[in-house]
Amino acid sequence: MAQEHTGRILIVESDPTLQSELEGHLSSIGHLVETAPDGFTALELLERSMPDVILVELDLEGMDGFEFLQQARALLPSASFIAMAESGSTDTAVKALECGADRLLTRPIRPDALVLVVERSLDKPLHARDAMDARAEAAASLPTTRLDHIVGAHPAMQRLFNRMLQAAKSRSTVLIQGETGTGKELVAKAVHEHSLRSEGPLVRLNCAALAESVLESELFGHEKGAFTGALTRRRGRFEQADGGTLFLDELSEMPLSVQVKLLRFLQERELERVGGNETVSVNVRVVAATNRDLRTLVDDGKFREDLYFRLKVVVLEVPPLRARPSDIPLLADHFLRLYAEENGKQVDGFTPRAREALVGYPWPGNVRELQHAIEQAVVLCEQDLISTEDLPIEPPDREAEPLSLLVPGVTLAEVERYTIMKTLEAVGGSPTRAAAILGISKRTIHYRLEEWGVAKRDSSTDEK
Ligand SMILES: Nc1ncnc2c1ncn2[C@@H]1O[C@H](COP(=O)(O)OP(=O)(O)OP(=O)(O)O)[C@@H](O)[C@H]1O
Ligand SMILES: [Mg+2]
Known part of the structure; x- marks a missing residue:
């Protein structure tokens, strides 16, 4: 049983001296502390150990602290993030908050300030839920039960609308996940319509509909003579979507060879047509949708992990x-x-x-x-x-229901267990999806499963 006040803390700090100082202070008062020297290592650790509080330096090498904050926030929305900023750098501090930091600590960090801010942050999961519920309530009390053509008054949909509008205004690539028929295409359209590029084109391509070779030239275009039958130069969907949005539907079906080119585009905003050497720059925002669990596909070697990480910065999950x-x-x-x-x-x-x-x-x-x-x-x-x-x-068919709840007669704990188990079952056992539906953190699900002896607290059981 975890001691009270003991938190799981992750420190992302490249300077070994500063890192061990911070670690020393926090572990001396009973916290479980892990450290990472850079953002990539930290993201890996994050998924495995699900820390409560993450302290992050902002000028990290490679992936900087801001990008780390955005990615990590999407992975662990209920954790607390503390950005360690140089004193006097107001712009940096503001940017850190925009990227998802909850609190700031200015350097040099005094041990008492460190302890206080960490302790306060450990209370945050509760506050975060309150804030989320309050926001959902505020949204639910809006007179509208739809956004564009999307009907939805349930708090989960109102949360989705909020996130969707926020995502629409950003420049980030957006990944829309959800079971078949949940409305992902409507969400993709709405993201385009509410973005600053709504005047530009919205071009859709279904990755499942075309063979590998055709898909590549359809997306990136080709030069004259690139292959038999390429009689003229042709602009691909990326170029057609210039100034607007490219909606890649059924992204999970994109072959690995095309994934490489997509990743390159997302990183450099440039592409080459098939059979050409000329580099073409286009201003396109990519919105992708999938009804399959990309994490599982990554584990099976069918989807590139680097592309997956790139895409999951902004995820819109459409609830069943x-x-x-x-x-x-x-x-x-x-x-x-x-x-x-x-x-x-x-x-x-x-x-x-x-x-x-x-x-x-x-x-x-x-x-x-x-x-x-x-x-x-x-x-x-x-x-x-x-x-x-x-x-x-x-x-x-009520008979076929093995677990049934008699009200009055059941305890709240039984209702909780029933609800969590049924939700997990319905989403194929993925704690991430179950947590999104239930409006709780993934960590809560892990704790409960452990408590009921259903699964070991082991990240390898996740997402399977
Ligand atoms: N919230 C909603 N309000 C109104 N209509 C909806 C809503 N959600 C879905 N629809 C309608 O349901 C149908 C399926 O939606 P859509 O094509 O967007 O699903 P999808 O998530 O893309 O499914 P798939 O994964 O099978 O492609 C469409 O006709 C769409 O207009
Ligand atoms: Mg669809």
Whole structure:
């Protein structure tokens, strides 16, 4: 059992003397301290040991402290980040806060200040949740239940809208993750529309639709004579998207050889056409979407790790429909109006039982499946209300549910365990995804699993 006040601390500091001084102070008062001399090592450690507090020097070699902050923040949103800034450098301090630092310590760092700031930061996970809930509440109290064409009043969707708008204004590459049919394409469009380049083109390419050789020249273009049939020079999608956004759908299906070229573009903002030597600079923001877990693909050698790290700085996770049941009636009404109008039919709503069936169904195909179900129901319906018979879904089979909850009769701890286990099951065991759906930290899930003896606290069990 961890001692009270003991935190896991990670120090990212390149100067060995300063590093061991900081480490000495913090471990002498009982904290578990790890150190890393640079950002890359620190990112690796971060995933494995999930520290509560991270202290980071800003002028690191290689990946600088700002970039580290952005990447690390995305990996461990609930941790506390303390940037160590030189005194008097206001610009640096502001930039550190913008990149995700929670607090600043100015050098030279006094031991008492260090201890105080770290202790306060250790309380932060609680504050962070409060702040998040408060923000979600504020968002939920907005009169709007949709953003552009995206219907969603559930706090998880309101959080997504907030993040989406923030991401849209930045220049970063954006990765949209979520199960099939959750609305990733709508999110990609909204990111473009709300960005500063909304006047520019939005060009989409589905990486799963083209063979390897064709995909490469489709993306990067080719010179005349680059291959048999290349009769003229052709501009690729990157060049077509100049000044705008390139949406790479089903990114997980991009072959490794094309991934290399994509990574090069993301790093240097330059490309070469197939069969050419000329370097072409284009101003394109890449938005990518995938319904597969890229981490698993990296582990299987099907996706480049360096590209994965590059892409996961800004991730927008679109929650599955079953994680936001309160949106089901809203979406059902939305599609009902749409299809009633399209089909010129007078359908006013759903019977109470039909509504109940809709909310109780797990929707493995997410919003797309719901959309098709309502379309079919509108077409079939012969009354002015849609009934369960019109709906192409099976009512949930309560018998098949091995774990059931009797209320009153269960303890809150049982409800928690049930909810966490069911969520993990639904997302194929990935603590990261389960944590996102449940609105808790990945660390909480690990602690609980350990407590229940379900899994060892071992990062190798993660993401599998
Ligand atoms: N929140 C939403 N509000 C309204 N319509 C939605 C919403 N989410 C999804 N849809 C609709 O559901 C359908 C599927 O959405 P979309 O194509 O964006 O899914 P996707 O996540 O890209 O799926 P896939 O991984 O299979 O490509 C679309 O017709 C879309 O308009
Ligand atoms: Mg899609």
